[in-house]
């Protein structure tokens with residue numbers, strides 16, 4: 001049984017994240033999407049909101065579950081008995097960041113293996129931070145996020 005985790009902020013989930021979920025769900029027997037709750041970070045959506053969106057988006061995949069983690073990811077993975085971690089990579093900038101992160105995970109727990117999954121080309125410009133910026137200016141994000149996320153962004157940035 002191959003279990004893997006896909007951790008991230010998912011603030012909010014984008015079509016790029018979903019592409020990774022869909023492809024990873026085909027490779028692993030079980031995929032746990034881990035919504036990170038880091039008290040040092042400022043999020044637009046609460047952990048519950050992010051997890052709820054992810055759950056609804058992943059509802060079609062029988063082998064995908066979603067959970068929130070507010071502790072160190074390596075400790076969390078040990079408790080869940082998961083040794084494989086999936087991270088998405090859009091380009092060289094992502095790669096150098098992700099590579100360093102994977103070294104930190106290795107230092108904390110040598111049993112953890114990080115697997116990098118390259119983005120599918122149509123998603124490589126998608127980034128939660130830019131999407132939030134566009135939505136804040138009432139721009140059209142419907143090609144970048146699923147409808148339920150576009151709706152949630154619309155509500156967050158409602159004017160008047």
Ligand code: ADP
Nearest residue numbers: 007008009010011016017087088089119123126
């Ligand atoms: P974090 O704050 O942990 O970087 P993100 O929500 O930004 O969380 O991203 C979670 C993971 O998804 C990261 O590995 C990131 O590189 C990956 N990711 C984000 N957007 C895309 C995309 N468009 N295509 C592929 N992977 C992506």
